[in-house]
Amino acid sequence: MIVQFFRFGVVGVIGFLVDSAVLYAMLWLSMGFMSGRFVSFLCAATATWVINRRITFSPSAHRSVLREWVSYIVAMSGGGVVNLLCYRLVMSSFHYQTYLPLLAVGAGSIAGLLVNYTVAKFWVFRRPKHDPNPQN
Template sequence: MTGQFFRFALVGTAGFVVDLLVLQLLLHALGVGVYAARGLSYLCAATSTWIMNRHFTFTTERTDAPWREWARFLASNAAGGAVNLGVYAALVASGLPLLSAPWLALAAGSVAGLFFNYFASRKFVFTARAR
C-alpha cells in the first residue's frame, strides 16, 4: 500500500500542476472569475488524475468500463473535492494577503483532499471486479 499511496501522491502532484495551469489560464488569459475558474480547473485536474491513476497507480485494479469508472472516480472523490474547493474558497474569501493568493489556496485545498481521495479511490473506484 505504501508504494501505491506514493504513486497516488505523485499523480496528485501532476494533477495539481494541471489544476494550477488551467486555473491560471482561465484567470489571466480568459478573464474567468475565481470561483468558476476553480470549478473548471478542478474538473480538468480530476479527469487527468483519473487517467493517470488508471494507468500508473491502480493498474491491476482497473475495471474494463472506463466511462463508468471515470464516473465513479468523480462521484467518490466528490467529498474530497468538496473539501478541496471549500478550503480554496475559504482562503480566497479570507482577504488575508498571503492566504487569499489563488495558487496558495489551491495548494492547501489539494492537500486537504489527498487522503480522503486515496481511500475513496481504492475502495470504490479501482477495485478488481469479476468480468
C-alpha cells in the same frame, strides 16, 4: 499499499500542476475565482484519473472506461468539496496577491488527498472478490 499511496501522491502533484495552470488560464480569460476553479478541478480530476488508472491502480476489466471515469469524478467530488471549501477559505482570508490562487489550490489539494485516495482505492478501482489479478 505505501507504494500505491506514494504513486497517488505523485499523481496528485501532477493534478495540482494541471489544476493551477487551468485556473490561471481561466482567470486570465476573466472567469471568476470559483467558476474558474470548478473548470480547473474537473480538468485536474480527469488528468489524475488517466494517470492513476495507468500507474497507481489497475483498472478493472469488468467496468467500462466511461463508467469508471464517471465513478472517479463522483468519488473525487467528495475530496473536491473539501478541496474547494479550503480554497474558498484561503481566497477569502487573505489580501489578493498573484500567488494566492496557487497557495489556495495547494491547501485544498492537501486537504482532499486522504479522502480522495480512500475513495479511489476502495470504490473506483476496487477489484471484484473473484478477480484473479489482485491490486498492489
